[in-house]
Amino acid sequence: MLNEQTNLEQTVKDLQDARQKEIDEEASRIAHYNNDRTKIMGSYYGLLQSTKDIVHRFLHDNGLNVNRANNDTLEMAMRSAESAIELQNQSVQAALAQHQIPVNPLHSL
Structure with a gap:
């Protein structure tokens, strides 16, 4: 017992x-x-405001916002937005180069 x-x-x-x-x-x-x-x-x-705007758009397209998105989703949206901005910058630089316009006009003086 x-x-x-x-x-x-x-x-x-x-x-x-x-x-x-x-x-x-x-x-x-x-x-x-x-x-x-x-x-x-x-x-x-x-983040710059333009990058935040892209993050908001990514989240909104998936029915989320910054406060409701989990960490992984928010981090993915931020990285995607940064990549989108970088691609946009590269595209602008390529267009400027194609038209032989200096990227930074101050350095061309």
């Missing part, structure tokens, strides 16, 4: 330990997510 009670107590303790481990892991996951979110939002706020 005593052995049975000891086994039961150990089982309860093991279940409590397992539950506490789950709680700790979830708290760690949430803290990590929030830390990542802070970094991503800092990067977002540092």
Whole structure:
């Protein structure tokens, strides 16, 4: 009988330990997510307005906004917007070069 009670107590303790481990892991996951979110939002706020506009358009096309998008989606939208801006800049530079217009007129003086 005593052995049975000891086994039961150990089982309860093991279940409590397992539950506490789950709680700790979830708290760690949430803290990590929030830390990542802070970094991503800092990067977002540092974007040029034209890039933010593209991010908003990407998110809006998917029924999201900056506050409702998860970290991965927001980061993907930001990277896509930065790529779009870079491609646009390259296109403008190519068009200027085609027409032999200097990219920076101050350096052509």
